[in-house]
Amino acid sequence: MSVSDSTTVARSGARLLPGAPVARQILAEVADEVAALRASGVVPALATVLVGDDDASAGYIRIKQRQAAELGFASPHVRLPASASQADLCRVLADFNADAGVHAVLVQHPVPVGLDYDRALQVLDPDKDVDGMHPVNMGRLALGLPGPLPCTPAGIEALLAYHGVPLSGREVVVLGRGATLGRPLAMLLAQKRPTANAAVTVVHTGVADWPRYTRRAEVLVAAAGVPGIVRPEHVRPGAVVVGGGVRYAGRRLLPDVDESCARVAGAITPRVGGVGPTTVAMLFRNAVRAARRAVGSAEVDQ
Numbered sequence: 167m168s169v170s171d172s173t174t175v176a177r178s179g180a181r182l183l184p185g186a187p188v189a190r191q192i193l194a195e196v197a198d199e200v201a202a203l204r205a206s207g208v209v210p211a212l213a214t215v216l217v218g219d220d221d222a223s224a225g226y227i228r229i230k231q232r233q234a235a236e237l238g239f240a241s242p243h244v245r246l247p248a249s250a251s252q253a254d255l256c257r258v259l260a261d262f263n264a265d266a267g268v269h270a271v272l273v274q275h276p277v278p279v280g281l282d283y284d285r286a287l288q289v290l291d292p293d294k295d296v297d298g299m300h301p302v303n304m305g306r307l308a309l310g311l312p313g314p315l316p317c318t319p320a321g322i323e324a325l326l327a328y329h330g331v332p333l334s335g336r337e338v339v340v341l342g343r344g345a346t347l348g349r350p351l352a353m354l355l356a357q358k359r360p361t362a363n364a365a366v367t368v369v370h371t372g373v374a375d376w377p378r379y380t381r382r383a384e385v386l387v388a389a390a391g392v393p394g395i396v397r398p399e400h401v402r403p404g405a406v407v408v409g410g411g412v413r414y415a416g417r418r419l420l421p422d423v424d425e426s427c428a429r430v431a432g433a434i435t436p437r438v439g440g441v442g443p444t445t446v447a448m449l450f451r452n453a454v455r456a457a458r459r460a461v462g463s464a465e466v467d468q
């Protein structure tokens with residue numbers, strides 16, 4: 167744990183909680199685990215699937231492939247045309263399921279209109295689900311069983327631990343109940359672990375007086391996916407504010423947390439370079455752990 171990379175937001179007093187140093191630390195651990203696997207003759211493989219012509223998605227896939235190569239992963243890639251059918255996508259996933267040399271698989275989201283991402287995910291072998299979003303993995307998370315964790319929730323827990331923000335016994339409020347962030351994050355942060363163990367409340371924006379909940383949070387995680395929804399008047403003075411929820415306009419990030427919240431918060435994730443980098447790092451952590459599980463190397467916990 168280190169606070170050496172934390173800086174203070176100019177004119178506000180809130181400490182910044184950047185994600186980049188957290189991601190670097192996680193990726194360094196992943197690189198060691200990859201090296202150990204390769205030394206034992208196993209080349210961990212993270213397969214990626216891109217459907218359609220979305221420029222932003224193609225860019226993210228390129229970044230992940232470059233990173234995979236730097237870390238020592240093999241990264242087979244399948245690109246399907248925008249005209250691909252659900253059956254085409256499911257066939258690709260079934261092929262990766264059957265390939266013992268592929269340990270982890272990622273389908274870049276979103277898929278073109280007409281395809282169902284969630285239904286495709288259900289075809290994937292849960293043990294190869296690098297995003298940690300398969301229903302079986304959600305069930306494992308709910309029960310505290312080992313398995314790939316959803317990347318953004320896991321990244322948020324790691325970010326807070328890295329910056330020395332204690333959660334145990336503290337009041338954490340998650341604004342948003344979505345399947346990719348709010349719901350799994352609440353399950354994760356309530357677990358009995360030193361870096362979690364929080365008193366977690368989930369409130370959603372359909373609750374008319376949701377600010378009543380967010381204003382009492384010691385740690386507030388915005389997970390609503392509504393740009394700018396969290397404003398200073400929704401934040402308890404001195405609270406830790408994490409911007410987890412984002413919308414994208416192409417590659418432009420539209421965060422939930424208005425930057426003016428830094429006037430009130432004690433610590434806050436930056437608009438850019440906060441949770442995002444930790445999400446990608448967790449993806450590689452899930453991938454190397456999937457490879458370790460597949461070859462039966464040391465028991466890997468959550």
Ligand SMILES: Nc1nc2c(c(=O)[nH]1)N[C@@H](CN(C=O)c1ccc(C(=O)N[C@@H](CCC(=O)O)C(=O)O)cc1)CN2
Nearest residue numbers: 226273274275276297417418419438439440441442443
């Ligand atoms: N299968 C998946 N699809 C998608 C995921 C995912 O995790 N798995 N997430 C996003 C896209 N994405 C990775 O794929 C991604 C997007 C953005 C970032 C990031 O770190 N962004 C920066 C902001 C950059 C800027 O605005 O200048 C940040 O948050 O600081 C990481 C990953 C959708 N699809």
